[in-house]
Amino acid sequence: MTLDFAPSGTRLDSHEVTNQATVLTDYNAFDSDPALSAALEREGGGWAKARASKLGAVVGSQELQHQAYLANKFVPELMTHDRFGHRLDEVEYHPAYHYLMSQAFGAGVAGLAWSSEKPGGHLARAVLSFLWNQGENGVGCPTGMAYAAVPALRQSPRLRDSWAKKLTVKSYDPELRPEVEKASLTIGMTLTEKQAGSDLRGSTTRARQAGAKDEYLLTGHKWFCSAPMSDGFFVIAYTDAGPTLFVVPRVLPDGKRNRFYIQMLKDKCGNRSNASSSIELCDTFAWRISEEGKGIRTAMEDAHLTRLDFAVGSAGLMRQALSQAIHYGRGRRAFQKPIASQPLMQNVLADLALESEAAMTLVLRIARAIDEAEQGSETAKQLQRIGPPLVKFFVCKTASGFTAEALECMGGNGYIENHMLARLYREAPLNCIxxxxSNMVCLDVLRALEQNPSLMDVMMAELRKAQGADPSLDAMIDSFTADLAGLGNAPYHARWLAERLVRMWQAALLLQHTPSYVADAFVSTRLDGNRGFHYGAMGGQYDTGAILERAAPPELFPARV
Ligand SMILES: Cc1cc2nc3c(=O)[nH]c(=O)nc-3n(C[C@H](O)[C@H](O)[C@H](O)COP(=O)(O)OP(=O)(O)OC[C@H]3O[C@@H](n4cnc5c(N)ncnc54)[C@H](O)[C@@H]3O)c2cc1C
Incomplete structure (x- = not known):
């Protein structure tokens, strides 16, 4: 019998597919971004260009994109017990996750700031993190934690030469073994409890001394514990003197497992490659890091590093969303022209490009302040205090709306899970939390200004570096302190304050360091109000073509129309 519904000559595999954009792959995320390269040079990290270019090629590679897709599709699984009922408390990851961890730790995304012998280590590491976050974001949690944990660990005579050093090594070892048997380590931080997250003084975990002066046993729970297969964790627990900071190792020095019970893994909106768990501690061994009662203060001393890193991560995420949107628009035609050259889409893409460059420029300026603060600059110490909470609020907050818009630039394709934009969209809100x-970091900005009145003078001097470049910015700076004084009820206005400072700082930097078609468009749209509520509602007076060519130079950025 012959089937008559497939006449000979009909192709059953598929019809011909036309006018679909290509996948943006096998490009160099650093070499194709002249604004990033200029910022690295300007802020004092020119020596790291070759390293950044190497990572840029990895990030743009098909291999990394595929591994990132796999690690987020095949999510970590909790194994509480082995087949005979013994407790395991292990998380099993897809091999793609370990591949990503090796790439990120191996490139120095976690450790370069501390292992670099050249000045500008924090800046160079920030550029690596910016690039890495264009590739995959779940791994940004363990790299960020390892980066930020080093100063606190260096305060501990016991852990300074072991744990602190091994977090900066450019390799990744996933095995649970005692610290002495490992060349490199990872670390997490588990502070949040069910009843207390923002207000850590509400923690209920208790610590009692056992053995040597800095050895304790902890009992309690932690409601959020990300990267639970890390070698150790910062934990806050109460002694009689108050909240105190400890390090809990997963494996004890004698090779036995510590009493660290993983209760469940969270089913998260995004950040799916990275496991986030709830844990119980029951007479769990820990080393004390802070003085008793000073744990929150010690933990917060290094918060500027994680906060900056999350803002850097969000800026990287936005940069990738922009790259995807421009590439798609150049490769897809509608109404006889590439979508990216249709006037209204140019307005949208250029608007996104301005936001992306402003975010990148500011986070890298603050990274330089961290380098200079370490070298003893008093001005930089002040900027280091206020800069990280400012960008943690503003840049992380911007990422959600930004990725939603970039996703729509790709039409229906952008909303489908095997396009990168869908993942970036689900990832975007996390860095705010x-x-x-957001509210906590804005209140922190306020606190910083209240605690140190000279900080406002330093901030104003930083902004006045662009004095005379634009009358709107000059006027805004001149009236700022008076505007602030007139507000009253300061906490109510903390977001307003943070927004103002960020917008002025971004404008000042762009006016100093970018071509006028970027800086003037930014000031006009963001300070003077020549822009509507959503992206793509800028006035008609801007050179959107030049803005887009800067964001994605056609000769460096594969656009196969
Ligand atoms: C995916 C994921 C992974 C996480 N991983 C970890 C981890 O590894 N370790 C860890 O310790 N934590 C982790 N967390 C928890 C996270 O740090 C907390 O969720 C966060 O600190 C907020 O705490 P909360 O959820 O208890 O919110 P709440 O404290 O209940 O706050 C709720 C809201 O109220 C606001 N608010 C609180 N106080 C004020 C105030 N005075 N004025 C105005 N607004 C206020 C907050 O800004 C917030 O928007 C993770 C969270 C997520 C989503």
């Missing part, structure tokens, strides 16, 4: 949610 952890390490101090």
């Amino acid at each position: 952890w390490e101090g949610s």
Whole structure:
């Protein structure tokens, strides 16, 4: 019998597919970004260009994109017990996750700031993190934690030469073994409890001394514990003197497992390659890091590093969303022209490009302040205090709306899970939440200004570096302190304050360091109000073509129309 519904000559595999954009792959995320390269040079990290270019090629590679897809599709699984009922408390990851961890730790995304012998280590590491976050974001949690944990660990005579050093090594070892048997380590931080997240003084975990002066046993729970297969964790627990900071190792020095019970893994909106768990501690061994009662203060001393890193991560995420949107628009035609050259889409893409460059420029300026603060600059110490909470609020907050818009630039394709934009969109809100949610970091900005009145003078001097470049910015700076004084009820206005400072700082930097078609468009749209509520509602007076060519130079950025 012959089937008559497939006449000979009909192709059953598929019809011909036309006018679909290509996948943006096998490009160099650093070499194709002249604004990033200029910022690295300007802020004092020119020596790291070759390293950044190497990572840029990895990030743009098909291999990394595929591994990132796999690690987020095949999510970590909890194994509480082995087949005979013994407790395991292990998380099993897809091999793609370990591949990503090796790439990120191996490139120095975690450790370069501390292992670099050249000045500008924090800046160079920030550029690596910016690039890495264009590739995959779940791994940004363990790299950020390892980066930020080093100063606190260096305060501990016991852990300074072991744990602190091994977090900066450019390799990744996933095995649970005692610290002495490992060349490199990872670390997490588990502070949040069910009843207390923003207000850590509400923690209920208790610590009692056992053995040597800095050895304790902890009992309690932690409601959020990300990267639970890390070698150790910062934990806050109460002694009689108050909240105190400890390090809990997963494996004890004698090779036995510590009493660290993983209760469940969270089913998260995004950040799916990275496991986030709830844990119980029951007479769990720990080393004390802070003085008793000073744990929150010690933990917060290094919060500027994680906060900056999350803002850097969000800026990287936005940069990738922009790259995807421009590439798609150049490769897809509608109404006889590439979508990216249709006037209204040019307005949208150029608007996104301005936001992306402003975010990158500011986070890298603050990274330089961290380098200079370490070298003893008093001005930089002040900027280091206020800069990280400012960008943690503003840049992380911007990422959600930004990725939603970039996703729409790709039409229906952007909403489908095997396009990168869908993942970036689900990832975007997270950096607002952890390490101090938006309100908390805005209140922190306020606190910084109240505690140190000279900080406002330093901030104003930083902004006045662009004095005379634009009358709107000059006027805004001149009236700022008076505007602030007139507000009253300061906490109510903390977001307003943070927004103002960020917008002025971004404008000042762009006016000093970018071509006028970028800086003037930014000031006109963001300070003077020549822009509507959504992206793509800028006035008609801007050179959107030049803005887009800067964001994605056609000769460096594969656009196969
Ligand atoms: C995916 C994921 C992973 C996480 N991983 C970790 C981890 O590894 N370790 C860890 O310790 N934590 C982790 N967290 C928890 C995170 O740090 C907390 O969720 C965060 O600190 C907020 O705490 P909360 O959820 O208890 O919110 P709440 O404290 O209940 O706050 C709720 C809201 O109220 C606001 N708010 C609180 N106080 C004020 C105030 N005075 N004025 C105005 N607004 C206020 C907050 O800004 C927030 O928006 C993770 C969270 C997520 C989503």
